[in-house]
Amino acid sequence: MVHYEDTIRNKVAFERIAPHVSSNTARKLQQVFGPRAIAVWGSRDTAANRSKFDKMAEGDEILIVEGQTIKLLGRVAAKDTNPQLSRELWKNLLGGASEGWNLIYFIANPREINLPFRTFCELIGYKPNYHLHGLARVKDEKLARFYDRYDDLYEILVRLEQGNKVQEVPEREAVEAAPVRDQEVAAPHELSDHLKMQWLLLKMGRQAGEKVWAPRNDQQRITSEYNFTDFAETFAAGLDTQVKYVENIDVVWKEEFRIDAAFEIENSTSIYSGLLRFADLAMVAPNTIYPMFIVAPGERRQRVREQLSRPSFRHLGIHEKVRYLPYERVNEIEEFFGESKTGLNVDVFVGKSEIFQD
DSSP, X not given: OTTHXXXXXXXXXXXXXXXXXXXXXXXXXXXXXXXXXXXXXXXXXXXXXXXXXXXXXTTOEEXXXXXXXXXXXXXXXXXXXOXXXXXXXXXXXXXXXXXXXXXXXXXXXXXXXXXXXXXXXXXXXXXTTOOOOSSXXXXXXXXXXXXXXXXXXXXXXXXXXXXXXXXXXXXXXXXXXXXXXXXXXXXXXXXXHHHHHHHHHHHHHHHTTOEEEOOHHHHHHHHHHHOOOOOOTTTTTTOOXXXXXXXXXXXXXXXXXXXXXXXXXOSSSOSHHHHHHHHHHHHHOTTOOSOEEEEEOGGGHHHHHHHHTSHHHHHHTHHHXXXXXXXXXXXXXXXXHXXXXXXXXXXXXXXXXXXOOO
């Protein structure tokens, strides 16, 4: 794992990669990573590894394992058989002879963890003493059985590393209907306040380097009022969660292939409707680790608290996942950062919000 520090932990600037890849690969990397540096890994170009590499697809989960410990998890953003890039990144020197890690994959949402590999084996259905040899691929039938019971391998492994419990998804029939947005009537000034808050969260999401999304029905109004057009064209790419459960949430931030935050804005509506969309999401993806925010004026704080105390929401654990973010705190964040991109991220919004667990 001599190169782990160089190209996984420290990542690689796009400018260093671009001269050695095709224009199509370069375009794909820019679509996924934007200006961010990229985690890159490679395998030896052997017959055994090549057969696994050829089956590797965009969006596949990937684990890097050292010994009997999972060191990193992420998703395949792109792949390339590329001796030239291998030489650029890793010099390809082994005992004085040139031998490369030419089967190269670019990893989205890399996250370092320290989790026993046997934990993964138990989840997937391998024997606890299963040993990896080179590049390995989980059999499709084992993955199918896993996803019949669970929602997201990445988030489940993170939860297990943190010592949190994981939940199985309910029977498919229980969540068959797609959620829809309420058509509630609001006064013109209330609609204006709601739209402004959507725009602020979208704008600051882009400042933070996130891809952003709003319901399609809202996008035209936001563009017309605020001249904002920077919605993610490939919003659904790489998502495990069914898109129909997130595409109608007021504002969604996405980093590479994973949702980073979700915001429901409740200016004058019942609050219950926004929480219900989060409840639908929690049912189909019960192991989510990203924050979900109810954004509402300060005078509605108690109303948010009351709604979160409903037995149906507490049964689903929504009160432990959803955070209350007042309009006033959003405005404070916008005023403090202005147009700056430095330091603005999801954690800033988490720090300005609160969670009601009692």
